[in-house]
Amino acid sequence: MTTARRDTYTPETLLSVAVQVFNERGYDGTSMEHLSKAAGISKSSIYHHVSGKEELLRRAVSRALDGLFAILDEEHALAGRPVERLEHVVRRMVEVLITELPYVTLLLRVRGNTATERWALERRRDFDHQVAELLKAAAADGDVRGDVEVRLATRLVFGMINSIVEWYRPDARGVSGREVADAVVRLVFTGLRQA
Amino acid sequence: MTTARRDTYTPETLLSVAVQVFNERGYDGTSMEHLSKAAGISKSSIYHHVSGKEELLRRAVSRALDGLFAILDEEHALAGRPVERLEHVVRRMVEVLITELPYVTLLLRVRGNTATERWALERRRDFDHQVAELLKAAAADGDVRGDVEVRLATRLVFGMINSIVEWYRPDARGVSGREVADAVVRLVFTGLRQA
Numbered sequence: 001m002t003t004a005r006r007d008t009y010t011p012e013t014l015l016s017v018a019v020q021v022f023n024e025r026g027y028d029g030t031s032m033e034h035l036s037k038a039a040g041i042s043k044s045s046i047y048h049h050v051s052g053k054e055e056l057l058r059r060a061v062s063r064a065l066d067g068l069f070a071i072l073d074e075e076h077a078l079a080g081r082p083v084e085r086l087e088h089v090v091r092r093m094v095e096v097l098i099t100e101l102p103y104v105t106l107l108l109r110v111r112g113n114t115a116t117e118r119w120a121l122e123r124r125r126d127f128d129h130q131v132a133e134l135l136k137a138a139a140a141d142g143d144v145r146g147d148v149e150v151r152l153a154t155r156l157v158f159g160m161i162n163s164i165v166e167w168y169r170p171d172a173r174g175v176s177g178r179e180v181a182d183a184v185v186r187l188v189f190t191g192l193r194q195a
Numbered sequence: 196m197t198t199a200r201r202d203t204y205t206p207e208t209l210l211s212v213a214v215q216v217f218n219e220r221g222y223d224g225t226s227m228e229h230l231s232k233a234a235g236i237s238k239s240s241i242y243h244h245v246s247g248k249e250e251l252l253r254r255a256v257s258r259a260l261d262g263l264f265a266i267l268d269e270e271h272a273l274a275g276r277p278v279e280r281l282e283h284v285v286r287r288m289v290e291v292l293i294t295e296l297p298y299v300t301l302l303l304r305v306r307g308n309t310a311t312e313r314w315a316l317e318r319r320r321d322f323d324h325q326v327a328e329l330l331k332a333a334a335a336d337g338d339v340r341g342d343v344e345v346r347l348a349t350r351l352v353f354g355m356i357n358s359i360v361e362w363y364r365p366d367a368r369g370v371s372g373r374e375v376a377d378a379v380v381r382l383v384f385t386g387l388r389q390a
Contacts, residue, residue: 135387143389144388145387146389147381152370156358156382158358160354160355161354163353163357163358175344182343183344187351188382188386189387190385190386191381192330192333192352193385194338
């Protein structure tokens with residue numbers, strides 16, 4: 001568990017500790033007491049930075065959501081054939097997931113018990129919808145197979161990508177984020193079978 | 196929540212209620228009191244059937260594991276080119292996941308805090324390993340692409356399949372288990388891109 005001296009604390013380091021605790025104990029199972037212990041600062045020091053744990057949750061999932069939505073504004077997500085734009089988005093989703101691993105992990109575990117969680121779920125749905133629209137456009141162009149329904153294909157592709165949070169660890173010897181992104185793009189677009 | 200009259204209770208119906216409660220509250224968060232309330236029978240009646248909640252967990256995850264391991268003994272999983280055997284296994288994994296949805300959901304959420312959970316994780320790893328071996332044999336034949344490492348490909352394919360428990364509901368209007376299995380086989384083996 002990360003600890004830090006009080007005088008070195010910033011909203012950023014507090015957020016990073018909070019996300020770790022939320023992911024370990026679950027958001028519902030985390031009290032301000034747990035956060036205070038993990039951060040090694042008093043509860044009143046935490047309240048100096050934020051109004052409470054829900055604000056920490058909002059900041060944490062915002063960081064994940066902002067990272068994901070920013071992908072949709074990238075040049076390669078905006079210009080070109082939909083299938084190429086989709087490929088760019090899939091690759092970048094994997095990269096953002098790995099760069100912001102604890103934040104995206106938290107986002108994917110949000111269940112909807114509080115206003116902030118419902119807001120996060122709503123924004124996730126919005127993101128998923130925009131990716132599904134890209135897939136639909138690629139199918140309309142005939143670049144993507146027509147025999148798998150768009151909504152189902154979107155769910156399965158997101159399922160593959162999101163499952164990475166279950167096993168990927170940045171310090172693991174072995175695969176880099178780049179290798180995982182390459183593998184996902186290959187499998188999603190051209191599948192396992194040798195052409 | 197399912198309730199049933201005491202005199203109609205069988206180990207089978209008790210198991211089905213227990214799995215539902217484990218999936219809703221988490222195994223760690225479930226007490227015999229919760230099980231007794233959900234089943235509508237006394238704790239002593241539950242102890243008449245089983246030694247405790249760990250036995251219920253063991254029976255529940257066994258049902259999922261037995262369903263999965265049985266796939267590996269099916270004719271189409273044993274005979275033919277490895278890539279065809281693999282395709283059969285992937286299709287049947289989706290079908291078993293959907294047929295045994297609450298049991299597989301529970302299996303996938305096991306974390307390893309008790310001996311039963313560690314045993315379940317061990318059997319899951321054994322199953323994953325056998326599927327990975329099939330993928331390796333298919334790659335050796337040149338039927339499966341060589342540019343995605345076997346372990347990584349296995350993880351991503353399992354990620355796609357296992358993610359189905361997050362959204363598939365048997366009563367949902369819309370996709371049938373068969374359609375989901377077809378979609379997974381198409382995406383996993385030949386990908387999204389129109390050939």
